[in-house]
Amino acid sequence: MAAALSAGVGYAGHRRAALTLGGAAGAVVVGTSVTGAGGWRWGIAMIYFFASSSLLSRLASERKQRAAADKFAKGSRRDFGQALANGGVAAALALARRTPSGARHTETTEAAFVGALAAATADTWATEVGTLSPRAPRLITTGRLVTPGTSGGITALGLAATVAGATSLGVVMAAARGHPRHGGQPNTANTARRARLVLAGLAGGLAGSLADSLLGALAQAMYWCPRCEVETERRVHRCGTPTKYRRGLRWLDNDAVNTACSAVGAIVGAASNQWR
Numbered sequence: 001m002a003a004a005l006s007a008g009v010g011y012a013g014h015r016r017a018a019l020t021l022g023g024a025a026g027a028v029v030v031g032t033s034v035t036g037a038g039g040w041r042w043g044i045a046m047i048y049f050f051a052s053s054s055l056l057s058r059l060a061s062e063r064k065q066r067a068a069a070d071k072f073a074k075g076s077r078r079d080f081g082q083a084l085a086n087g088g089v090a091a092a093l094a095l096a097r098r099t100p101s102g103a104r105h106t107e108t109t110e111a112a113f114v115g116a117l118a119a120a121t122a123d124t125w126a127t128e129v130g131t132l133s134p135r136a137p138r139l140i141t142t143g144r145l146v147t148p149g150t151s152g153g154i155t156a157l158g159l160a161a162t163v164a165g166a167t168s169l170g171v172v173m174a175a176a177r178g179h180p181r182h183g184g185q186p187n188t189a190n191t192a193r194r195a196r197l198v199l200a201g202l203a204g205g206l207a208g209s210l211a212d213s214l215l216g217a218l219a220q221a222m223y224w225c226p227r228c229e230v231e232t233e234r235r236v237h238r239c240g241t242p243t244k245y246r247r248g249l250r251w252l253d254n255d256a257v258n259t260a261c262s263a264v265g266a267i268v269g270a271a272s273n274q275w276r
């Protein structure tokens with residue numbers, strides 16, 4: 001059933017041009033793992049991430065094409081690498097939940113999952129909404145004004161979207177818990193658990209986004225298009241000109257940065273669950 005649902009979501013995403021064919025395949029791999037091993041609540045959170053990100057991407061796309069399309073390595077259609085970069089850690093946590101160790105620590109695993117997905121949601125929202133900012137972004141490290149779309153550039157609007165995206169993912173997970181049935185957890189315990197899920201979303205999402213911006217500013221591979229004279233994440237610029245390596249670690253592309261963002265979200269989400 002999880003595979004069928006994921007295939008439906010992947011097909012719809014491809015039809016609506018939110019996913020390439022590879023991206024649809026990635027959605028099936030990630031969606032089947034998350035929903036099949038994690039359960040329906042985890043699947044709902046995954047769909048929330050995907051649907052909200054696609055919607056914001058669509059709303060922002062027109063203005064973004066004018067403002068910042070130059071700098072983005074990939075268009076608004078997500079490919080296989082992006083699907084795994086955004087959902088791979090969440091899928092691994094869902095599978096880990098079925099191991100003996102994961103089963104002994106279900107609440108920690110769940111908080112890590114919420115943190116991972118909150119980080120991906122927060123980062124995607126910040127990217128999509130941040131490019132609509134009327135003010136130019138500032139580099140997170142030096143505060144220098146940079147052109148929209150620059151990795152590591154932040155705006156107040158993008159920061160607000162980060163908080164909103166991170167918190168909302170936690171709220172969706174908390175709301176999906178439903179009401180305890182007769183003989184279930186006492187209400188106070190259920191309320192406390194819900195609060196922890198929201199906290200895991202906020203903490204994991206913020207930390208993941210921060211890591212993403214720092215890596216983007218300090219370490220991500222950036223290239224230079226000699227024809228357009230702009231910095232870009234692309235190895236071949238969209239004008240068709242092969243770009244020249246300029247700075248950063250060559251292997252640290254956007255997918256690697258997004259994977260790190262999600263991993264930091266998972267660690268901080270799990271850690272937030274330990275707070276008393």
Ligand SMILES: [Zn+2]
Pocket residue numbers: 225226227228229237238239240241
């Ligand atoms: Zn160019």
